[in-house]
Amino acid sequence: MKFDFTKLKEMNDLDFEQVASWPFEVKFVVALVEAILIGVLSYYLLINDKLPVLEKEQANEIELQRNYEAKYRIAANLKAYEEQLVRLQADFSSMLKSLPTSDETPGLLDDITYVGTSAGLKFKLLNWQQEIPKEFYTELPIQMEVEGSYHEFGQFVSNVAALPRIVTVHDFSIKQDGEVLKLSLQAKTYRTAAAGTVSGGQTK
Structure with missing residues (x-):
């Protein structure tokens, strides 16, 4: 059916009681x-107020999808995670065994003295310093000063690093006093946080 725009001119003369007789163009x-x-009224009265709720739910849906995907990846790799956890627990247990107990820490001074004298060094100072508590362990610094040659210093540091308990070496300082070389350094050993305290000692 052809739309006749000229019929629209009759809209001003239409009788609303005769709607059935209106031209098709006017009815349209x-x-x-x-x-x-x-549509406009429905949008503002029914839909507009609900849009923030819809946006919130859409954002929540995205977050739920991300959580689901993360949990799915964990579930899919659960066996691998469990095996990794067992390995980590074994490694952690092994590391704990390498940390001295409160009964063993005094013996470390004897071990350090032994490897030092074996390397040809002469001890001038071997002293426990203040403990430093950490979250999972306690740091036990040892200040020491020795006299000897460069070769003896290197042998000593290598022997300290090879001790069965974890001992790290820090803050090297070498000075020459006449014909004598003096090495000042700090060694650190570690104890689990749950272990007892260490009494300080000093050897000169």
Whole structure:
């Protein structure tokens, strides 16, 4: 059916009691305007207030999807995680065994003295310093000063690093006093946080 725009001129003379006799073009335009008005009113009265809720739920849906994907990856690799956990626990247990207990820490001074004198060094100072508590362990610094040659210093540091208990060496300082070389350094050993305290000692 051809749309006759000239019929729209009759809209000003239409009788609303004779809607059935209105031209098709006029009925179409009136229905279109009513549909637009109903759509606009429906949007502002029914939909507009619900949009923030919809946006919140959409964001929540995305977050839930991410959580699901993360949990799915964990579940899919659960066996590998369990095996890795067993390995980590074994490594942690092995490391704990390498940390001296409160009964063993005084013996470390004897061990350090032994490897030092075996390397040809002469001890001038061997002293426990203040303990430093950490979250999972306690740090036990040892300040020492020795006299000897460069070769003896190197042998000594190598022997300290090879001790069965964990001992690290820090803050090297070498000075020459006449014909004598003096090495000052700090060694650190570690004890689990749950272990007892260490009494300080000093050897000169």
